[in-house]
Amino acid sequence: MKAAAAFLLVLGCLAVSHAWRCSEAPRLSYALQIDAGMGMVVATDAYRRAYFLSGRSWYRLGTTALKHVSVGPAGTWGTDTSNRVHKLVAGNFKRSTGLTMQQVDAGGAGQLVGSRPSNYLAYCLREQYALPYTGVGGIGWSYLSRALKYFSCGPLYGCWGVDTSSRVFLTRAMAPTTCRTSGWIYVSGIAMKMVEVGTDGNVFGVSTAGKLYQRLGISSRSPQGTTWRLVPMCMTVQHVSYDLRQLWVVTTSRMVMTCIH
Template identity: 80%
Template sequence: MKAAAAFLLVLGCLAVSHAWRCTEGPRLNYARQVDAGMGMVVGTDIYKRAYFLSGRSWYRLGTTALKHVSVGPAGTWGTDAANRVHKLVAGNFGRASGLTMQQVDAGGAGQVVGSRPSNFLAYCLREVYASRYYGAGGLGWSYQSRRLKYISCGPLYGCWGVDTTSRVYFSRGPTSSCTNRGWSAVSGTGMKMVEVGTDGSVFAVTTRGQLYQRVGISARRPQGTTWRLIPMCMTVQHVSYDLRQLWVVTTSRLLMKCVH
C-alpha cells in the first residue's frame, strides 16, 4: 500500500508539469535507457537486454546483450558492454569491426553518430555506409571535431551533444554525409544527456537528474532560446521523444510516458 501511494503521488506531480500528462508506461522492469524514433520505441534494462515495444508489451530485440540501443532513419543500432557497435539485421544484431562507441544515435537524417569510450571523441557514420551495412565487416567513421560524452541528432535542424564538463553544444551538422558546420556552446545548467526528436524538439537531463525542454526552436533559430524545467517528483535517468510522446526513465528504473 505504501509503494502504491507513493506511485500515485508521483503521477499527480507529473500530471501538472507544464501541461505534460504522464502515466506509467508499459512495464519494462529495471529500465535503464529508452529511445523513440520513426514510430518505434526501444529500450534496455540493467541486465543489458534490448527490447522493442509492441502495443502494451515489450519483446526481446535480438539476443545480443546491449547497454544502449537507438532507432531512427538509419535503422536500429546499439552498443554492448565492451563498447562494440551493432546493427539490427534480419532480427538480430550484427557486430561491426573497427571503432568502438560507448553510445550511438540513429535519429538523424540517415547517418549514425557516436561517442568513443575513454576519450569521448564524437564520430559520424555516413548514411551511405549506415544503410548498406548488413552485419559484417568494418565501418568508416568520420571525426566530428568535438569531445562529447553524449550525442543525438534529428533530421531537421542538426545535432546536440554534452561534453565531458557537462556543457551542451549544438551543430547544424552533421548531415547525412557527415558534413560538420562546427559546434556552438549553449548556455544553461550542466547536463548529462540530451535527446533530439524527429520534429526538432530537444529534451535534456541535468547531472542532478532534472528534466528540461529546450524552447524557441525554429528553422530560423534551431538552437532555441532557453531551457524550461519540467518538474518531476523523481530524479530522471534518461529521456526520449517522438511523435508527441515523451518517454522518461527515472533513476528508480520506472518508465513513464507523457503527452503534452
C-alpha cells in the same frame, strides 16, 4: 506494496507536470535507457537486455546483451558492455568491425553518430555505410573534432551533444553523405548529462541533478533555441527520448513514464 508505491508516485507526477500529462508506460522492470524514433520505442534494462514496445507489451529485441540502443532513419543500432557497435539485421544484432563506441544515435537524416569510450571523441558514420550495413565487412567512421560524452541528432536542425564538462553544444547541420558539420555552437545555461533530439526538432535534456528540461524557441532560423524550461517531475530522471509528440522518461528508480503535451 511496491506496485502501490509506484502508483502513488505516478499520481504525484500527474499532479506536478502541468502542461505535460504523464502516466506510467507499459512496465519494463529495471529500465535503464530508452529511445524513440520512426514510430518505434526501444529500451534496455539493467540486465543489458534490449526490448521494443508493441502495444502494451515489451518484447525482447534480439539476443545480444546491450547497454544502449537507438532507433532512427539509420536503422536500429546499439552498443554492448565492451563498447562494440551492433546493428539489428533480420531480427538479431550483428556486430560491426572497426571503432568501439560507448553510445550511438541513429536519429539523424541517415547517418549514425557515436561517442568513443574513455576519451569521448565524437564520430559519424556516413549514411552510405550505415543504411546498407548487414554485419559484413568494415565500416569507416569520420572524426568530428569534438569530445562529447552524449550525442544525439535529428533530421531537421542538426545534432546536439554534451561534453565532458556537461556543457551543451549544437551543430546546425550535419550532412548525412559526408558527415560535415556547420561548426559547433555553445548553448549556455544548465549543466546536462544528456540531450535528445526529436524528429520534429524538439530537444530535451536531463541535467546533472536529474531534472528534465525542454529547449524552447527552436526554429530553422534559430536552431539553438532561446531558453531551457523545466518539465516538473516528481522523481529524478535517468534518461529521456521524444518522438511524435510523445515524451518517454526513465527515472532513476527505473520506472518508465510516458507524457503527452
